[in-house]
Amino acid sequence: MPLAAPPLSLYVHMPWCVKKCPYCDFNSHGLRGEPPPYARYTDLLLDDLDADLRDFGQAVAGREIVSVFFGGGTPSLFAPELIARFLDGARERLRFAGDCEITLETNPGTVEHGRFDGYLAAGVNRLSFGIQSFDDDKLKRLGRIHSASEAEAAVKSAQDAGYARINLDLMYALPEQSLEGALRDVRQAVALAPTHISHYQLTLEPNTAFAANPPPLPDDDRAWAMQEACEAYLAASSYGQYEISAYARAGHRCVHNLNYWRFGDYLGTGAGAHGKLSDTASGQVLRRWKTRHPRAWIEAAGGAARIGGEGPVSLDELPFEYMLNALRLIDGVPASDFAERTGLSLEHLATPLAEARRNHWITSDPGQLHTTALGQRFLNDVIALFLP
Structure with missing residues (x-):
């Protein structure tokens, strides 16, 4: 998608x-x-x-x-x-x-x-x-x-x-x-x-x-x-x-x-700053993070050494990255947002979503990704279901 x-x-x-x-x-x-x-x-x-x-x-x-x-x-x-x-x-x-x-x-x-x-x-x-x-x-x-x-x-x-x-x-x-x-x-x-x-x-x-x-x-x-x-x-x-x-x-x-929680984009500037961008041309979600220590970042002075690491988020990791943020929201997010923000279909969430719903951690509403009160209490367990 x-x-x-x-x-x-x-x-x-x-x-x-x-x-x-x-x-x-x-x-x-x-x-x-x-x-x-x-x-x-x-x-x-x-x-x-x-x-x-x-x-x-x-x-x-x-x-x-x-x-x-x-x-x-x-x-x-x-x-x-x-x-x-x-x-x-x-x-x-x-x-x-x-x-x-x-x-x-x-x-x-x-x-x-x-x-x-x-x-x-x-x-x-x-x-x-x-x-x-x-x-x-x-x-x-x-x-x-x-x-x-x-x-x-x-x-x-x-x-x-x-x-x-x-x-x-x-x-x-x-x-x-x-x-x-x-x-x-x-x-x-x-x-x-x-x-x-x-x-x-x-x-x-x-x-x-x-x-x-x-x-x-x-x-x-x-x-x-x-x-x-x-x-x-x-x-x-x-x-x-x-x-x-x-x-x-x-x-x-x-x-x-x-x-952040809706998996939006952000530029990150400064020592140790993280950024995330959606490259619609390539269909990839890109991440970049800067060198952490202020002295090393300053010495790089805008050059390549200021970058601590970068690369696209893999297709296996995208569902976890998305749900790690979205499920923190009390009202959840529209299920359609997953495809728009990741480029993946909801089928990529089918197995963990089914288990989360069996555990009564996520509501049964197919149009919304929304934790229940029980799911909010055990949020780390819910999110772990989406690990690659």
């Missing part, structure tokens, strides 16, 4: 943070010694984007950018002037949608963000705060360098600067956390009236400090009780759950993340 061109986003990776957190497995690097070369890195982001556009010109030509996401690391270590420099340069190279969502991740510590009105003037129209908890003891155990009062003050400062679209990241099942403690965090987040809340379970990821020395975490049953109680409170507070870990007020779902 012909491959369709889905919406196109742009991901920008800013790799530095003040201090690496013990649970973090992202491509982030704590500050040591001399300050990072923020201005040079910003210019090289545009060189990296130029090189990708040369390589993927046919697959990108004529398409508009629906969202931009500055992730990290801590992107707000970059001054508003540098964010403006990048966005101005990107707009010269790409066509931005009139309602393009532009998100900047920021942390509450005063040393970690510039002036919020400056980011707003630069074109950033959505902020995502890495709060994680409003409990000072839990923040300390997570290795965070901000306090609960600083978190609250930072969010209010952004609102005073004119930001209407704000996400708060929270974690639950923290070291020795109680059900009441998890609920208290959610209540305090809701009291700040953000438009979006991301609510993640703390997990021990390989190659992290927590994996090497695990803290005492709540067991699976307690973690599930926290998730259910927090979901209910968020729903009662008008935050609709639309993805396993994402809740939004009406009209404020995250465009960028929705594009």
